[in-house]
Amino acid sequence: MAAGGEAHGPLHQFEITRLVPLDLGGVDISFTNSALWMVIIVAVSTLFFVIATSRAAIVPGRLQSIAELSYEFVAGLLRDNAGKEGMKYFPFVFTIFIFVLMANMLGMVPYSFTVTSHLAVTATMSFIIIIGITVLGIVKHGFGFFHVFLPSGVPMWLAPLLIVIEVISYLTRPVSLSVRLFANMMAGHTTLKVFASFVVGLGVLAGWLPLLFVVALTGLEVLIAFLQAYIFTILTCIYLNDAFHPHH
Amino acid sequence: MRQYMLGLTLAVAAVSPALAEGAEKKGLPQLRFEDFPPQIFWLAVTFVLLLVLLSTLVLPKLQGTIEGRKAKLEGDLSDAVRLKDEAAAAIAAYEKALAAARQRANAIAAEAKAKIEAAAAARKAELEAQLAEEAKAAEARISATKAAALAEVRTIALDASRAITAKVAGIEVDEASAAPAVDAALARNG
Numbered sequence: 001m002a003a004g005g006e007a008h009g010p011l012h013q014f015e016i017t018r019l020v021p022l023d024l025g026g027v028d029i030s031f032t033n034s035a036l037w038m039v040i041i042v043a044v045s046t047l048f049f050v051i052a053t054s055r056a057a058i059v060p061g062r063l064q065s066i067a068e069l070s071y072e073f074v075a076g077l078l079r080d081n082a083g084k085e086g087m088k089y090f091p092f093v094f095t096i097f098i099f100v101l102m103a104n105m106l107g108m109v110p111y112s113f114t115v116t117s118h119l120a121v122t123a124t125m126s127f128i129i130i131i132g133i134t135v136l137g138i139v140k141h142g143f144g145f146f147h148v149f150l151p152s153g154v155p156m157w158l159a160p161l162l163i164v165i166e167v168i169s170y171l172t173r174p175v176s177l178s179v180r181l182f183a184n185m186m187a188g189h190t191t192l193k194v195f196a197s198f199v200v201g202l203g204v205l206a207g208w209l210p211l212l213f214v215v216a217l218t219g220l221e222v223l224i225a226f227l228q229a230y231i232f233t234i235l236t237c238i239y240l241n242d243a244f245h246p247h248h
Numbered sequence: 249m250r251q252y253m254l255g256l257t258l259a260v261a262a263v264s265p266a267l268a269e270g271a272e273k274k275g276l277p278q279l280r281f282e283d284f285p286p287q288i289f290w291l292a293v294t295f296v297l298l299l300v301l302l303s304t305l306v307l308p309k310l311q312g313t314i315e316g317r318k319a320k321l322e323g324d325l326s327d328a329v330r331l332k333d334e335a336a337a338a339i340a341a342y343e344k345a346l347a348a349a350r351q352r353a354n355a356i357a358a359e360a361k362a363k364i365e366a367a368a369a370a371r372k373a374e375l376e377a378q379l380a381e382e383a384k385a386a387e388a389r390i391s392a393t394k395a396a397a398l399a400e401v402r403t404i405a406l407d408a409s410r411a412i413t414a415k416v417a418g419i420e421v422d423e424a425s426a427a428p429a430v431d432a433a434l435a436r437n438g
Contacts, residue, residue: 014277016287028285035290042298049306056313058320064313071310091303099298119278120287125295186278 010193014117014186034121037113041102049098070098074233081237085244093240096125097233104185104225108218116228117185122178129236130174137243147246177235184228188221406430 020031052067060068074094078086086093100116107114115121137145149166150159195217198210277283406423409430413421 016283029289038294046301095299120284
């Protein structure tokens with residue numbers, strides 16, 4: 001991972017480098033390595049799905065099976081957690097799942113950049129999801145949406161305490177959603193880099209031990225890459241459910 | 249556990265400047281806020297692009313394929329059920345026809361048997377009647393012969409009694425006067 005033969009610290013892989021400096025009305029919108037990998041994510045996902053669905057056979061082949069599996073996986077998540085009304089937002093939830101999954105998985109490719117290891121990306125997604133769901137809930141239920149903060153059947157004297165707790169928990173949703181994803185991705189990649197540097201540091205004699213560890217960790221990281229995409233998606237579905245059914 | 253790992257690595261990065269070395273800027277790259285706007289801008293662009301691409305090129309086709317398969321499966325299953333019902337109906341009709349044919353065969357056999365039996369019974373009755381008639385005729389003949397013989401016995405007895413009377417008593421008895429005595433004797437002896 002030491003690009004160009006240079007030795008770098010474990011955090012170097014998260015550096016943002018501006019490939020094409022751009023400016024829009026005083027706002028820095030440079031095309032960075034992160035943006036490059038976002039474009040790669042879009043290209044790879046679109047290419048994969050277009051090729052996988054090109055034949056549309058009754059008996060699916062391998063690629064078509066993967067495409068249908070991912071479709072039914074996300075559809076199942078959404079239907080189970082947000083009900084039938086939630087299916088209207090299926091394309092959005094599916095895109096979230098594919099984007100995060102692809103970002104996590106492509107991040108496992110050596111020398112690549114993990115888009116989701118940056119707070120800016122995960123926080124933007126989380127805040128847009130939570131704010132969007134809140135707006136949707138208020139549009140659908142008006143003041144009734146605020147039942148989210150007070151489950152029915154709670155004694156009135158508990159209400160002040162409970163509302164405070166529920167409001168805090170609601171407000172921390174985007175924070176936990178974004179920090180969970182970025183911290184997992186960052187920690188995994190940093191750990192991999194630290195152990196990989198041990199391989200070089202310990203040399204031919206003892207370097208095998210951390211190398212084995214790196215191999216095992218890579219397997220774990222692939223699992224976590226999927227798992228975090230899954231968690232991000234299922235939480236989106238669960239939060240979306242609040243917009244449709246604010247009465248617990 | 250991952251939180252501890254993150255903490256550990258961050259601590260390592262913080263306390264050993266040797267690891268976060270060289271031309272790299274200090275601090276966590278994730279917390280450099282001047283890098284936020286370009287990331288957010290390109291995230292918005294690429295995410296919307298992916299959303300549009302997936303929901304126009306991929307999702308309708310995938311949904312169509314999956315629903316088409318489901319419809320085909322359900323259609324095939326209902327076809328199979330229908331064919332199975334039809335086969336069961338055909339088997340039932342065949343068995344019904346077989347039972348009817350068997351019944352008809354039995355009826356024909358029974359009819360033939362009854363006809364034969366009736367014919368045999370009629371023939372038997374005819375024969376019996378014939379035999380009975382013949383027996384009756386024979387009996388009539390026998391009784392006529394017997395009557396004739398009995399009449400002859402009277403004549404013989406009459407003649408014999410007149411002859412005996414003439415020989416023993418020397419009296420010539422005419423036929424008319426001898427007759428009552430002979431008849432009485434005959435009636436006594438049966």
